[in-house]
Amino acid sequence: MFKIWRFTLFFLLCLTLALLFNLPIQQVLPHVQLPASVQLAGVDGNVLQGRAQELRINDFPVRGLSYRYMPSCIPKLKVCYHVAYDEGEIQLAYDLLNGDTELSRSEIEYPVARLLPLMPNPLLVKPAGRLQLQIDELSMQQEKLVSVNGKLIWREFGLDDDGIKIDIGDYQVDFSGDPEKYDFVISDLDAALKVKGDGNISAAGMYQLDVRIESLGGIDPQVRSVLNLIASRSSGNKYRIQQQGRLPPDVMRQLFR
Numbered sequence: 001m002f003k004i005w006r007f008t009l010f011f012l013l014c015l016t017l018a019l020l021f022n023l024p025i026q027q028v029l030p031h032v033q034l035p036a037s038v039q040l041a042g043v044d045g046n047v048l049q050g051r052a053q054e055l056r057i058n059d060f061p062v063r064g065l066s067y068r069y070m071p072s073c074i075p076k077l078k079v080c081y082h083v084a085y086d087e088g089e090i091q092l093a094y095d096l097l098n099g100d101t102e103l104s105r106s107e108i109e110y111p112v113a114r115l116l117p118l119m120p121n122p123l124l125v126k127p128a129g130r131l132q133l134q135i136d137e138l139s140m141q142q143e144k145l146v147s148v149n150g151k152l153i154w155r156e157f158g159l160d161d162d163g164i165k166i167d168i169g170d171y172q173v174d175f176s177g178d179p180e181k182y183d184f185v186i187s188d189l190d191a192a193l194k195v196k197g198d199g200n201i202s203a204a205g206m207y208q209l210d211v212r213i214e215s216l217g218g219i220d221p222q223v224r225s226v227l228n229l230i231a232s233r234s235s236g237n238k239y240r241i242q243q244q245g246r247l248p249p250d251v252m253r254q255l256f257r
Contacts, residue, residue, distance in 0.1 A: 106135035129156040149176040
């Protein structure tokens with residue numbers, strides 16, 4: 001008799017899980033509390049896999065999105081999904097024990113021209129190239145940052161002069177952060193301008209930046225004019241950017257909220 005009940009309970013558990021996993025995602029979403037800044041459109045699929053026509057984060061669109069459940073996280077008591085979309089991919093995990101939201105193995109790429117409308121102030125020059133964001137690890141608890149580390153690579157960094165693009169090379173910013181501070185290191189990836197520097201941003205909004213720039217050859221006249229605006233020239237083709245100050249409150253809310 002005991003074996004029959006054990007078999008029956010196991011069967012009911014499997015049936016419940018099967019029904020849950022095959023439940024249309026449209027019936028699940030009303031019970032998921034998304035932040036006010038996040039909106040989904042054109043969602044189709046179930047709990048295990050599906051697609052979304054568009055995801056908007058602070059009015060920024062992410063299109064061509066698809067997701068699939070990762071059962072390999074079950075032994076860790078986590079719910080994990082692999083999310084892919086037109087500009088990259090992300091691996092998300094939710095820890096059932098402590099409520100942490102974790103992001104890893106994230107690669108995102110956007111043309112700089114597409115991001116320019118999001119800039120709060122008009123720029124003196126029009127930058128060109130592609131931005132690649134790689135997040136090695138990001139952890140959040142109750143929508144608050146716990147820790148993050150990764151890198152931002154600016155491919156074909158340069159200027160757009162009325163359709164004529166000036167390519168200076170590839171540059172990289174390695175960053176790490178916690179609720180108190182972000183630290184970053186700036187370097188070139190064998191580019192025309194040699195760059196080496198570092199800086200930090202505190203939760204109070206204060207920032208420091210120290211970057212040294214050098215060219216072993218000539219510098220494009222337009223690039224030189226930009227350097228003369230933002231950097232001090234020490235000798236020959238050597239420049240240095242030293243800045244400190246306070247970031248605007250809206251930027252700080254994005255970094256440390």
